[in-house]
């Protein structure tokens with residue numbers, strides 16, 4: 001909806017209102033009319049698309065999926081329900097949810113040939129490296145769902161990605177510990193099946209612990225989507241050229257891996273373990289504040305949340321619940337709580353509005369469940385696949401969609417004549 005304009009130079013540009021949140025100035029004609037580009041590295045003031053999926057109010061600590069607050073979804077729904085909601089706009093009825101869960105379960109197996117890909121990796125390969133490679137390789141297998149102009153094929157590719165990601169992730173883990181791969185068991189829930197494929201062994205029956213299953217499902221819900229973050233924007237940009245959907249998700253996984261993004265959960269737990277005990281916290285706080293030291297408190301700070309990250313609130317409580325239920329007394333949780341307390345009373349962190357983010361407590365829970373730190377970002381990628389495919393579908397069905405092609409402020413040499421090497 002347009003109801004006002006903003007004057008830039010001597011031209012008026014339409015200002016568009018969303019349903020909630022900041023308005024945007026539509027500058028699509030700005031270059032044609034002014035001969036200038038806008039400059040916004042890091043996209044701090046740029047809306048790259050129109051979306052109806054996820055809304056974040058960073059100042060108020062609000063995160064909504066299709067209007068539903070994340071804490072309500074985390075406490076009351078399931079990951080399959082949230083996946084349906086993100087893909088299909090509305091929460092499912094009981095029948096719709098059953099049908100959706102059944103459809104996903106029918107795609108959990110990988111093409112047998114794909115298992116061979118794992119054997120090409122070193123046993124000590126990072127599981128994110130394996131995941132990037134194997135998900136990219138899916139594009140060489142499922143040719144009947146890659147006509148992106150067909151909504152039906154797009155939905156099949158989306159279901160395949162959501163369904164196969166737990167199998168791919170569990171196989172990456174099994175490969176690293178030298179245990180046999182387990183085929184999916186579709187009598188289990190999405191999350192229960194993933195836990196069995198990860199921690200089960202063929203020699204024994206695996207019984208899914210309901211506490212662990214619920215905690216894992218909650219972690220998946222909390223990571224399902226997060227608006228136009230770096231990896232989602234990567235998926236959209238890759239997809240904007242009409243690229244194969246599986247290859248686009250592999251691009252998202254590559255972006256997520258970085259320590260400033262999804263890789264922070266691994267880095268956060270490693271940091272907490274390195275700190276080791278609450279007495280050492282001041283030393284690390286001092287390092288985080290020292291401009292000459294590149295060290296940052298991992299799991300702290302966020303580009304958008306400047307009050308609190310609502311996902312961190314849910315996980316902070318879940319961390320205590322899970323450790324209590326499993327009877328685990330991990331000093332890392334005490335270190336995390338004390339670090340949060342000290343940092344949040346320090347003017348440096350208060351002034352810069354740095355709060356724990358989703359990655360701060362998730363590692364404590366994942367570690368209690370039994371995952372090595374290298375698997376943390378893999379679990380994030382598994383859950384975020386839902387958001388990536390929903391955002392990708394939304395982009396492809398948007399009539400305004402164009403190939404993503406940013407411009408630049410060029411500061412290199414101006415034109416000059418080539419000099420043969422013998423004369424240089």
Ligand code: ACO
Nearest residue numbers: 259260261262264288296297298299300301302303352357
């Ligand atoms: N520890 C110490 N100082 C910090 C931290 C931190 N974790 N985060 C930001 N700062 C400081 C910066 O040094 C900077 O200070 P300055 O203004 O004096 O230069 C200021 O706060 C602003 O930081 P920017 O890096 O400019 O903020 P930006 O929005 O670009 O970065 C980011 C956000 C990348 C998340 C950053 O806070 C960070 O590196 N955090 C640690 C990594 C992390 O936890 N990432 C996970 C994010 S959540 C997710 O992806 C799921």
